[in-house]
Amino acid sequence: MSDWQPKILAILCNWCSYAGADLAGVSRLQYPPNIRVVRIPCSGRVDPLFIMKAFQTGYDGVLVSGCHPGDCHYLSGNYFARRKFAVIKPLMEFIGLEPDRLQFSWVSAGEGERFSEVVTKVTKDIQKIGPITKMVKGV
Amino acid sequence: MNKVIKIENGTKQGVLNFLEHLITTDKISGVLTLRKINEKGICDYGFISDAKELKFADPFAPVMPINAAQTLSSLTPTTKPIAAIIKPCELRGFVERVKRVQGSMKNVLLISYTCGGVLPLNTFQGDGSEKIIADYYNAISKGETPGSIRPTCKACEYFVPMMADITIPLLGNSESESECSLIMNSEFAIQISKEFQCEIITSELDSKIIDKVLAVRISEKEKLYNKTKVTKDGLDELVNIFGKCVGCHGCSRVCPICYCVMCDFESHNFDYNIEIFETELEQKGALRLPPDTVFFQIGRLAHMSFSCVGCGQCEDVCPANIPVATIFKKVGEATAGLFDYIPGKDLEEAIPVMIFKEEEFEEIGK
Numbered sequence: 405m406s407d408w409q410p411k412i413l414a415i416l417c418n419w420c421s422y423a424g425a426d427l428a429g430v431s432r433l434q435y436p437p438n439i440r441v442v443r444i445p446c447s448g449r450v451d452p453l454f455i456m457k458a459f460q461t462g463y464d465g466v467l468v469s470g471c472h473p474g475d476c477h478y479l480s481g482n483y484f485a486r487r488k489f490a491v492i493k494p495l496m497e498f499i500g501l502e503p504d505r506l507q508f509s510w511v512s513a514g515e516g517e518r519f520s521e522v523v524t525k526v527t528k529d530i531q532k533i534g535p536i537t538k539m540v541k542g543v
Numbered sequence: 544m545n546k547v548i549k550i551e552n553g554t555k556q557g558v559l560n561f562l563e564h565l566i567t568t569d570k571i572s573g574v575l576t577l578r579k580i581n582e583k584g585i586c587d588y589g590f591i592s593d594a595k596e597l598k599f600a601d602p603f604a605p606v607m608p609i610n611a612a613q614t615l616s617s618l619t620p621t622t623k624p625i626a627a628i629i630k631p632c633e634l635r636g637f638v639e640r641v642k643r644v645q646g647s648m649k650n651v652l653l654i655s656y657t658c659g660g661v662l663p664l665n666t667f668q669g670d671g672s673e674k675i676i677a678d679y680y681n682a683i684s685k686g687e688t689p690g691s692i693r694p695t696c697k698a699c700e701y702f703v704p705m706m707a708d709i710t711i712p713l714l715g716n717s718e719s720e721s722e723c724s725l726i727m728n729s730e731f732a733i734q735i736s737k738e739f740q741c742e743i744i745t746s747e748l749d750s751k752i753i754d755k756v757l758a759v760r761i762s763e764k765e766k767l768y769n770k771t772k773v774t775k776d777g778l779d780e781l782v783n784i785f786g787k788c789v790g791c792h793g794c795s796r797v798c799p800i801c802y803c804v805m806c807d808f809e810s811h812n813f814d815y816n817i818e819i820f821e822t823e824l825e826q827k828g829a830l831r832l833p834p835d836t837v838f839f840q841i842g843r844l845a846h847m848s849f850s851c852v853g854c855g856q857c858e859d860v861c862p863a864n865i866p867v868a869t870i871f872k873k874v875g876e877a878t879a880g881l882f883d884y885i886p887g888k889d890l891e892e893a894i895p896v897m898i899f900k901e902e903e904f905e906e907i908g909k
Contacts, residue, residue, distance in 0.1 A: 452845035453807070459840055462826035469583075473901065483899035490904050491896065494877035499781060509812055510908045537777075 414439040414523070415454065417447045420476035420512045423468035423527065427516030435520035436527040439467065441508035446470065448481025453493050455506060461532040465505045465530035472510040482510070502533050544813040546733060549852035550723040558654070559597050559627070564618040564739050565626060566594045571652060575615060575627040576602045584676075585668050588614055589627075593908025602628040603656065605679050605692070605714060606667040610856045612636030612799035614752020616646030622734065626652040630642045632854040636721055638706050638877070639850045642894055645802045648706075652735060654725075655704030657748065658712035659683030660696030664859055668783045685750050686715025691821060695855030698764035702754060708732040713753035738875070781837055784870070785861035788836035794857035794867050800847045800886075808839050808868030840867070844874050849895050850886045869872040 412420040416445025422443050428435065440463075446451065455466050468489065470482040489508050495502050507529070509522045563901055567572045573592035580587055586604045586613055587885050611633040612779060616624065622903035629637070633661050634683045639791075642645045658678070661667075666675060682689040704710050708727040713719060717889055726747065727733050792809065792904035795801040812819070815834055818829055851871045882895040 450764060456838065456841050456845060461822045470908075480899065484896065485903065486907050487896050487899050488905050489907055490881050491849060491878045492845060494881065495848070496878065498844075498874050499841060500779065508628050508908045509667070 408449075408535060409441065410438050410527060410535070411462070412439045412461045412465040412467055412523075412526060413458045414441045414467045415442055415447075416511075417477075417482075418443055418445050420516055421447075421509075422469035423513035424511040424515050424519040427513065428519045431516045433516055433520040435523040438527045438528075438530075439523055446476065446478050446481035447485035448478065448483075448487065450485055452488055452495070453507075455492060456503060458543070459501060459505065459536060462536065464536045465507065465526060467509065467522070467526050468510050469509045469519075472509055472512055475512060478490065500538055501536075502532060504529055504540050505536065510524040519536065544747055545743045546727040546737065546897075547665055547744050548725040548727065548736060549747045550725070550746055551742075553721060554605060554711065554716070554719040554723040555601075557894075558602060558711065558725070558907065560738060561725060562600075562626060563594045563597055565652075565735065566592070566597075568738060569628045570624065570738075570818070572621070572623040573623065573625055574600075575611065575618065575629070577604045577606070577608075578601045578629075579604075580620050583668075583684045590618065595748060595894045602654075604667075605659065605661045605676065605689075607633070607661045607665065607854065607856060607859070608664070610636055610797060610799040612640055612646075613797075615651070616640045616802075618646075619649070619651055620647035621650050624650040624652060625653060628654045628656075630656050630658050630854075631702055631707075632658070632699070632852045632887075633799070634707060635701065635705055635852040638855060638887040638890055639800055640802060640851065640892075641890060642897075643800075643802060652709070652732065653696045653707050654708035654709040655710065656711035657704070657753070658696075658699075659689065659701075660692035660699065661681060661855075662691055663693050666691055683714050684717055684719055686756055687804060688756075688763070693855050693859060694767055694866070695853060695858055695872065698760060698767045698869075698872070699853055699855075700757060700760050700764065701853070701885075702756065703748065705885075706890060710748065712748055715749065721752070768873055771866045781840075781870075784865055785840055787865055788839075789863055790833040790836055790839070791862060792839070793860045794861070795843060797856045797860050798843075798847070798851045799852065799854060799856070801843065808835070808842060840870070842876075844871065848875040849879040849882070849884060850864055850888050851879075 410495045450468055458466050470485055478483045493503050507526050573590050575590050576585045578589045579601050586606050588607045601701050611629040614639050615627050639646055670759055679689045708729045709732050824830055852874045855868040861867055884895050
């Protein structure tokens with residue numbers, strides 16, 4: 405168990421968080437290697453199904469990251485994302501998944517440091533929760 | 544207090560007289576209503592445009608062959624007014640569809656009634672149904688909950704129509720055999736019935752009866768939730784519940800909210816192609832076939848639970864007797880509750896995921 409490392413799906417918006425991750429890279433900032441990045445045009449593009457599918461296929465955690473409220477490249481995509489996100493939380497509780505497995509953050513293109521902090525925090529949180537069993541076992 | 548049309552006739556006959564007047568005076572081109580299709584009393588929805596055909600209409604039959612929201616949205620928009628007598632949950636489903644631009648409220652005279660619930664399809668059309676139906680009418684005229692109705696109906700709190708142009712008091716109306724009152728809620732209803740010869744008074748629904756029924760329904764709801772055990776064990780229990788699922792997707796076909804022509808779950812994304820499930824197989828070592836029965840429900844919950852009107856049609860058609868409607872109602876309460884949203888209550892109220900406020904859920908993303 406000690407050498408278990410969580411696998412985390414990071415869904416990053418093209419304009420802010422993905423650029424933030426880039427900046428973290430070129431600034432040579434350290435963060436855990438547990439995330440697998442998917443780049444999407446906007447956090448508003450995230451369908452709750454993407455997140456559920458990630459849990460089902462065995463990801464231990466999902467991080468969705470977009471532009472700060474008010475900074476969306478498409479003006480309001482991240483506000484919609486936030487609403488959808490609010491809907492997923494009770495659903496996760498209902499199916500018995502720890503709500504903390506899903507995390508949401510705002511990271512702008514200039515916040516390379518914040519990106520590395522967010523990833524470190526998310527990885528720690530999910531390490532604490534442990535490997536996902538609910539969605540991958542059974543049916 | 545609203546304008547109320549009083550008709551000296553039984554409720555059913557009174558409504559039919561009113562509709563006959565609207566059709567013969569060419570106020571409406573027809574009416575969508577439940578009607579008997581044969582001697583055995585089997586009912587379906589029909590659009591009646593000839594007043595002579597109204598004698599087969601049975602608008603208050605305790606059955607839901609389909610959720611009329613689907614039919615009504617395919618009948619609209621219409622250039623000539625039509626009327627529709629539908630149940631409160633069907634009406635709410637229709638409103639939700641209109642919000643999704645799958646229909647139009649324009650030129651539709653929406654008539655609904657305080658609903659005593661419906662029988663499961665098999666009971667309504669099965670042997671000995673005459674007695675069950677007679678008992679049903681007897682019980683609802685006293686404002687009681689008939690034992691034969693669907694579990695979801697027993698637990699339904701929204702039996703008073705919202706957004707109806709005309710409301711008919713049926714539940715707990717002991718005089719429904721001898722008189723008929725049509726409560727006019729909108730200007731459209733008043734205009735269209737102007738020439739109808741009748742007594743007009745001002746009145747409203749009896750709130751005493753409504754409160755009484757509501758208390759019973761709420762306690763039934765708690766009982767139902769406890770019985771289904773959907774809260775306690777999370778996914779393990781869900782796996783047990785949906786383990787029986789045959790994957791027919793009937794629940795989404797009959798759902799008034801699921802309007803997508805091509806459901807993602809019926810697309811090639813979910814074919815049994817082994818490559819698609821590679822990662823999953825790596826984790827589990829084995830895969831249930833057909834795959835994704837629980838995932839299908841989770842997906843539907845994520846997509847439309849906040850709009851679930853709790854009509855119970857999904858549960859009624861389920862060949863495996865899975866309590867789908869109870870689960871959707873329960874989760875829907877949690878998701879819609881976040882936004883104080885009651886599906887189908889008001890056309891002006893936008894679907895929660897279609898709007899946002901800048902100042903809300905500020906703890907998210909911190």
